Amino acid sequence: MVKVYIPRETTANSLGAELLVNAIANEAQYRNQDIEIVRNGSRGACWLEPLIEVETASGRIGYGPVTTEDIVDLFDADFINGGEHAKLLGDVEALPWFKNQERLTFARCGIIAATSVAEYESLGGFVGLKNALATDSDGIIQEMTDSGLRGRGGAAFPTGIKWRTVADCDADQKYIVCNADEGDSGTFSDRLIMEGDPLSLLEGMTIAGLAVGADKGFIYLRSEYPLTQAILNDAIANALDANFLGDNIQDSGKSFTIEVFMGAGAYICGEETSLLESLEGKRGQIRFKPPLPAIEGLFGKPTVVNNVISLASVPVILEKGSKHYAGYGQGRSLGTMPFQIGGNIKQGGLVEKAFGLTLRQLIEDFGSGTATGNPLRAVQVGGPLGAYFPESLLDTALDYEEFAKAGGMLGHGGVVIFDDSVNMAKQARFSMEFCAVESCGKCTPCRIGSVRGVEVIDRIVSAENSEAREAEHIVLKDLCDTMESASLCAMGGLTPIPVMSAVKHFAADFEQ
Ligand SMILES: Cc1cc2nc3c(=O)[nH]c(=O)nc-3n(C[C@H](O)[C@H](O)[C@H](O)COP(=O)(O)O)c2cc1C
Ligand code: SF4
Secondary structure, eight states, rough: EEEOOOOSHHHHHTHHHHHHHHHHHHHHHHHHHOEEEOOOOOOGGGGOOEEEEETTEEEEEEOOOOGGGGHHHHHHTGGTTTOOTTTTTEEESHHHHHHTTOTTTTTSSSTTTTTHOOOOOOOOTTHHHHHHHHHHHHHHHHHHHHHHOOTTTOOOBHHHHHHHHHHHHHOOOOOHHHHHHHTTTOHHHHHHHHOOOOOHHHHHHHHHHHHHHHHEEEEEEOTOOOHHHHHHHHHHHHHHHHTTSSSSSSSSSSSEEEEEEOOOOOGGGGSSSHHHHHTTTTTOOOOOSEEEEEEOOGGGEEEEEHHHHHHHHHHHHHHHOOHHHHHEETTTTSSEEEEEEEEESSSSSSEEEETTOOOOOIIITTTTTTTSOOOOOEEEEGGSSSSSGGGGGOOSSSSHHHHHHHHHOOOTTTEEEEETTOHHHHHHHHHHHHHHHOSSSSSHHTHHHHHHHHHHHHHHHHHSSSHHHHHHHHHHHHHHHHOOOOOHHHHHTTTHHHHHHHHHHHGGGOOO
């Protein structure tokens, strides 16, 4: 029986993958050909989706992007034995896009049947958990600290230190909360791994629970991800059946359970304190810090809040060792990062690489330049609160510190490309407007400042002469200084970054 892999993943689905399942099954039946359809996740090459693969005598062969109109042709071409066809890609892993990546966290994603415990174990799954069960809390936390892993949700806080803080708290109940709100523009790595290798997240959360002494975990999932919810729940059921979750995990005497909670559909619910409010059933509004969530988090109990990618990177660290993980990257940016290339780009998708490659290498070598073929004008890295970089900054290394030096931030690794048709004054206005719409309203600099910010930018672009424009620029600068220094959280505090980077690098657009 030939295995045919068809992704069950949101991007592939939006491009028709689900339609291929019946079309391929029916055609195979009509031709009396014995096939087994396997639902993997996506490997992350969105530009090739729907990417279907067949297991042939000479390895796994890909075809893409495939539509229902291709099916009869593909069967005529004997695709189930890797036959020649216009959509033939050959060995997918030999394509430069994949060959040049360094996949640690995403090593299994798109390869295995997403929720199968057996397939997960066949590629190193649950080895990390078994190693964690064989050591103690201090041992696990030391490995995490030595790995150099920093939070992939945006703030890049060292994960080992966060876990140490929670482990050191004396409490009758502690929690692991996975931040799967994934609100940043141009980001989809959390979703890809949850849909393609959900067991890695469950394993990472369980190891976090063992490390800090928590027996209950929640995944706070972005409300726009219904397919992810179904896949996560399937994976949880399978992990429970195989006793990698639940009571007395693998006869260790340790227990851990995980529940998926659907988010409230607001960008601000991705901020950890607002997320905790929402998870407690309240309106998603920022909490004052201190106390830190690590000390008084969910329902007032010590809580680890970590991003999906941070947690899904834990198994490979415990499986291969902190040294192996820290062998990737440079400086204080150790390990790998799943960068997500989107916007006006020819080959959009997910690229996992060690920190240190340049933005230009990412965009040109992997992305192949703009989709329109027009010159690139601006790149926004790190979501809606990230800086807009001009072409002249493309040689900046993708490294937390190097990016900060250049006035930007890596955030969650989203990279959005704009060609020369973009108007950067409009983008700056959009940043302020986004803040006004998404503000939780708790503090004045953000709630009112963002509304005033939109008005000031409107006055700048409509100014009748350069003196009037200059005067408004001074107001904008003052307003941004106030938002940056007086906002209660990074929503208002970082909005000035995209705004002022647009003013700095694209001044001419504010004069039209
Ligand atoms: C406005 C705002 C939105 C955020 N949205 C997210 C999000 O969608 N996902 C996420 O993981 N972190 C988000 N964060 C960061 C979280 O507050 C927090 O730093 C993170 O969940 C900690 O996990 P980590 O250390 O593993 O990165 C956001 C922060 C801010 C200020
Ligand atoms: S900065 Fe904005 S989002 Fe953050 S607390 Fe203040 S009003 Fe709320």
